[in-house]
Amino acid sequence: LEEALIFEIGDTRTTGVDFSPSPLQGRGPGRGEVGASAGDENAPLPTLSPEGERANRLGGLERTASFGLPGLSEPETVRHYTRLSRQNYAIDLGLFPLGSCTMKHNPRLNEKVARMPGFADLHPLQTMDTVQGALGVIHELAHWLKTLTGMPAVAMSPKAGAHGELCGLLAIRSALEARGDARSVILVPESAHGTNPATAAFCGYGVENIPATAEGRVDLAALTARLGPDVAAVMITNPNTCGLFERDMKAISDVVHAAGALVYCDGANFNAIVGRVRPGDLGIDAMHINLHKTFSTPHGGGGPGSGPVVFSAALAPFAPLPFVEKTDAGYVLVEEETAGEHHAQNFGRMTAFHGQMGMFTRALAYIMSHGADGLRQVAEDAVLNANYILRSLDGVLDAPFGASGPCMHEALFADDGLAEGFSTLDIAKGLIDEGYHPMTVYFPLVVHGAMLVEPTETESKAALDQFIGALRSVAERAKAGDAALKSAPHFAPRRRLDETLAARKPVLVWKEPVVAEAAE
Amino acid sequence: LEEALIFEIGDTRTTGVDFSPSPLQGRGPGRGEVGASAGDENAPLPTLSPEGERANRLGGLERTASFGLPGLSEPETVRHYTRLSRQNYAIDLGLFPLGSCTMKHNPRLNEKVARMPGFADLHPLQTMDTVQGALGVIHELAHWLKTLTGMPAVAMSPKAGAHGELCGLLAIRSALEARGDARSVILVPESAHGTNPATAAFCGYGVENIPATAEGRVDLAALTARLGPDVAAVMITNPNTCGLFERDMKAISDVVHAAGALVYCDGANFNAIVGRVRPGDLGIDAMHINLHKTFSTPHGGGGPGSGPVVFSAALAPFAPLPFVEKTDAGYVLVEEETAGEHHAQNFGRMTAFHGQMGMFTRALAYIMSHGADGLRQVAEDAVLNANYILRSLDGVLDAPFGASGPCMHEALFADDGLAEGFSTLDIAKGLIDEGYHPMTVYFPLVVHGAMLVEPTETESKAALDQFIGALRSVAERAKAGDAALKSAPHFAPRRRLDETLAARKPVLVWKEPVVAEAAE
Amino acid sequence: MRYLPLTNEDRAAMLARIGASSIDDLFVDVPEAARLSGPIAGLPNHASEMAVERHMAKLARQNLSAGEAPFFLGAGAYKHHVPASVDHLIQRGEFLTAYTPYQPEIAQGTLQMLFEFQTQVARLYGCDVANASMYDGSTACWEAIVMARRVTKRGKALLSSGLHPHYVSVAETMAKFTGDALQTALPTLSAETDAEALLEAIDRDTSCVVVQYPDILGRIADLSAIAARAHEHGALLIAVVTEPVALGALKAPGDMGADIVVGEGQSIGVGLQFGGPYVGLFACQERFVRQMPGRLCGETVDAEGKRGFVLTLSTREQHIRREKATSNICTNSGLCALAFSIHMTLLGERGLRDLAMLNHGLAVQAAETLAAVPGVELVNDSFFNEFTLKLSKEARPVVRDLAERGILAGVSLGRLYPGADALAHGLIVAVTETTTSEDIAALAAGLKEALA
Amino acid sequence: MRYLPLTNEDRAAMLARIGASSIDDLFVDVPEAARLSGPIAGLPNHASEMAVERHMAKLARQNLSAGEAPFFLGAGAYKHHVPASVDHLIQRGEFLTAYTPYQPEIAQGTLQMLFEFQTQVARLYGCDVANASMYDGSTACWEAIVMARRVTKRGKALLSSGLHPHYVSVAETMAKFTGDALQTALPTLSAETDAEALLEAIDRDTSCVVVQYPDILGRIADLSAIAARAHEHGALLIAVVTEPVALGALKAPGDMGADIVVGEGQSIGVGLQFGGPYVGLFACQERFVRQMPGRLCGETVDAEGKRGFVLTLSTREQHIRREKATSNICTNSGLCALAFSIHMTLLGERGLRDLAMLNHGLAVQAAETLAAVPGVELVNDSFFNEFTLKLSKEARPVVRDLAERGILAGVSLGRLYPGADALAHGLIVAVTETTTSEDIAALAAGLKEALA
Incomplete structure (x- = not known):
């Protein structure tokens, strides 16, 4: 199971890529090696010397010293990464119950579509006549997102959920400034994703917490009490991170609006309600949608994501550039140049180019595959699966909000009742030995030893039953104080890793072992 | 690690494929369900009843009863096969030293090229004007194969090595019959692949063995003595299955030809000599080339292969249909209709359509990538790697023909010197625990407990050193009589499997467990 | 030379270990005269991946692919939609770059899949058992004839005139040498x-x-009577199925008395690929199992009693029996069998029935539309997704004519039966779920013009 | 609904276990008025894979892709040949469908890869450390400016006029709200x-x-003097590299004194993709590591002492620090980082140098050829694989004109700097290993006609 690092098996003279000779070859002294190197790794590393009439044009800044980038032949490369991949857990291998992450099946059709040369091989700055189909994809996806959320506008360019939050808050800030009412504080529930307060701070706001009720929802009274002329917006996650639908959402929106503030909704959990509830009907002003959560674009071991943001009519004029418009002459990408005509209040550009096109094609393929009826079924099955887990573990694990109504697409448990010295972490690591990825742990912070389980709609009943059995078994061992659980996992590529050591003495890049250096 | 069978997890009402409605929908009574089934698996299984004016046209032979084919949703399907795949060993995971099988790196460029719609999405019976590029691929590959072997003709249609052998023997038989000299016996060395005698028998020949010399090569004197008017051909594997080049190949060809017979060469080991020796220069009349061995098309867990056969001038007129010719008007596929004009002696058709196009595109991409210089380097590195293994195990394993000269691309060992009760099988299974696929065992039959190790040219020196270390360690345990080795493998998805039980009471298909049947 | 990991330093060190002074020393057993001193003349040297890809893409563009045109070819190879997940899964290195599962402990993935495949094929065909695949339908057909000879010890085979002419040709080629009549x-x-x-x-x-x-013209006949008559005379009935999708709608041959059922599996999972590789399906009733050709996967247990799978009954095979084997087949069509099995698992019985109904429904629609074109007559009473038209002109030039208009109109009987004047006006038209109403309209319009 | 495994029977059994009479019971907390009673009107229902694929293919065909035409666009996104094995490997389910490696014991594949990636980026950039990726170059650039503010406690950033205008725009958008000057x-x-x-x-x-x-016009300037002056004044030097291939030929910014080096990694492994997803690279010198944004992977040991990798220094991050985090970035560009790392491993230093030389050589050839066209003037003295031409006409209509002739000629400065008259005649032309001599000749001929 040990796989060496590329730095340990490769060297700077090996390459797994062949090239045709450079046209500079033979044009001047000292350049004959270029291109002849393939197949003869003992030739000197190529450099372009500035001598001669037709010398290079590098401005005298050639890189001469080796910088230690190892290469591998193609067979070695394929083997290295294939072997590495097998040390990962993934949806393709089993249920991946990470709460709030929506690890659902990633259809391979999406991958195929995204790789069509007509999408994958387009430059973002081609003339618009040559990219009508690509602009069409953006437009069609935007139409779906607006219709599904019941909102009149959408910004497509945000690169991930947190980037979408930023987009929403910037629009809110622009709208407030436009009416000459700059405000300074964002209210965030205690149970919110960490990105919510981080984003608010990133664009210069102060952040204050809103408390929750005993049943796990936003405390409307406390919120109302806190609202005032300094509050720019409230960020609500709905369904929230306790797995509950915010019953008072419309009332919250109303009091917030009445106080002159705006409502941002964290749409990470949109999967629970897509096709059954339109956020626009709840008074929300801005909401990001994680295409990699609700709309099945792959998580890829940590991205890329994509976080389009839908806007209410109040915020639509402030949406960022660029965006796609349909005109009689075809699709047009509205950028800095043309925005002035009818979108002069835009708050600017958030990223180079136009957003995560590769995710748009995948999400559109997914959305069309499901259609209006299928997406509704997605929400229903996701919620059904989560409630099934919640109720199947009655009496096994403590569900702090089990009496607060049905859960949405995730089930929340706490660590009450575990044996002395046993924690949520032990349950998580024990699940690894049962062949599962653990659930989200220690989040949300409002629940002690939180375990947030999100099965998604793409798990079968048989898979759920098997998982429930495994979780029950591990939970019972944790309650009984089974010592073996403390040292789990035993059957993973690695035992528990020392995260403290990693943080105390950070080793972030590979360095040649000292012995080897001495020998050189 | 246990993965249930699809019959245990699927059912006949679940499907992972959606369809648009059938145009017969609603045309008559009883057919309303068709196409509406997607999303409602409780609808009756669709049948077309023959009632009504616009009934089906199935001739009254509708399949009505369920036949028990289980379906899975797409997520379940992806997971089932992904999990199954992980129980396999493969080149992508490590060295795969199966002698005579040439398990080399399979470049992904080949896979990409084979999937270009211009190749993958062509019907074999399209008009020739619409498939000029595809015929061009066949023609270009044929040119390479003829040039690399120094032979004037090639039959591209054989579907695998054994099919190529059949092709060669049929051409030989046709040639002999054409000169009114039908003969009845094929001579085959004892060390030959089992397909050689099987193929000879399959097309109606008697088979006789040729003995080998003590150094592991064909006994020229014995062969000469056996030749006579009943001998149609001699089948020689060169390099042979003992890993040696048949030094006397040209002399063998000469005596065989002098006796009025022809020389078939099993080209399974062409990888050892490609670019360094042309079989045509050795007097060979026919030789098949395994594209999946020498030319890197994937083995795919047991095929598909592809076995083009090159022919000498003596046999070229008898080559089978179809083949591609270049004319002034473009490429032409010569089939039954046009063959009469200039290829009337062809022995007929061996398969529907034109051969393994999907393998031709891959092989051509591989051949062009290496080029004339690279293919020569392939042979050199393959032979170098094999000799490196042979010599690195001096004193560890017995090499029966170690003194017969350098080996070609595979190294042969015997089981001499193992402890009482230990066999080649134990070494093979022990290698599994070291993380390797075993070598070919008990073949060739002429060596006791044979172990045939073929590393191929795509292994690095580091990978060879690691493998040599592992094999040495296992061999030493077998010599020392380590009991744990007898029960290896211990670290594989399965322990040793009971092959005797499987053969004695063959269970070749899944059947519902009896209990379940009773309950139904 | 991106596929070769050895460096010159490695090579030198390895030669030293071997005790050879140069690589030429390792080729010393090759006769002097046959040793080539350098790369073979007249062939290009190695090329970059980009250059190879460009060359191949250029050749690919010189073809009119099925997806680019209204497309109606069948006659033994069919265009069906293959789900994207099939191709994804068969490309996993653990499947793609594995060998025949001779070491079952580390090949359970391939073996379990083959066991599932065998069961799927047997159930589809209505037979007791199936093997782990053959090269394709045409070679499987010949193997079935040879197997019948082994079982009955007789040498005369009756081939229906409705059998695909390429399958007949393959059998004739082999029979010429084996002496079968x-x-x-x-x-x-x-x-x-x-x-x-x-x-x-x-x-x-x-x-x-x-x-x-x-049959080759798309006609469907009940096999029960032939089976009964054959059995009365001690002969076997071999049924050949070139379009497995048909069995989602039609009774299985095995259920009508066929002893051996063989065919082409290309429709499910494999794709057109200009004729290959395809996958031969081979099934028979239990009593003949030891006479079957090809590989068989069987269930067994391991040393700990766990269920597992192995290649079995290999005493029938060439690597054990040599010249006494039931066939010379060795490498078969494993990866295509995997593709077939995955696609069939995705479909399931429900999906296969839906697919079959959709194919048949579109075929009925097409047959009605085309039969209404002046100069076109529908030959078939019964058909599944393929039928034969009799045109008022020779079909072969009509097909060429339509190809020039960008319509791939079907397979002319002139192509399949050159020289058979009585068939020259015949055109086989196949319709699948990939055919659209626009495609059908385009063909009807094209035929109308071409026959005018 | 091929992605949904539950059957109606399953659903009924599950509702029973839950104690709900219908699925609607589970949505009881949604206000009555907001509950939709059926599928949203005006949107189509579910579609078959074939139908979706056809629709998307139709849209794809409405574009002129880079591979179909002589192609010369750059300006922050470059067309390079990506080896087929890269795309194969990133599609392995174990990479593609994994999450952020929060459970390191079962995510060593992703983690080791990130550790290797960080090392590759650091060495490429001449820096001590690098993070596990950002969204793209433009957002990484802003994060670097914010980081410099944290390090120096100053709020004024000097942006070179040679910085990509989109990167400038992103910074301006953010600065408007954060108050940075x-x-x-x-x-x-x-x-x-x-x-x-x-x-x-x-x-x-x-x-x-x-x-x-x-810089944006392709010009190359030594950074050493600026680094020295910045350091004298207690400021940091941030270098931005939009074309990483350039560093196969050019000195690394870190080696010339840059404190933070950021950039776009798209050229290596990722492809054009109409602008995203791309991968932001972010590296700095050791002393600033705790001020870095984004995820970091570090080496450690497991309970048995074996080497392993974990996400580390997460006390900088939002999920721990919330509003006190160094950035709000969470999901980054993991799969693109993998593609970058695999491609870079295939290249190695040798391959990257070869690639860079080939790019530069072709660019020199192109610059000479194009400069010889009447009405064309080469602006640059120095360049790597991209240079700017000054045309005798406004460049933007010329580019449109050439696009109609099937030539994707480059990026006009009119597109990048709308309204800047002094730049309107500028055209940025990028040349890579994918450019052929025929492409160059086609552009020269096209320009000649367009400018005539």
């Missing part, structure tokens, strides 16, 4: 199959009757 | 960069100087 005939352009004639011809010398279902 | 300028169409002007402008309020290398 084949009775064959050309089909006629009529709605009736040759079932009656076959019934007449069966006698006590007959080893087997070989019937295609649906 | 940005000094920016338009570039001039001359061979000289603005290095001198920047040297002048650095003062003790300056948090950082941001310089692109090579």
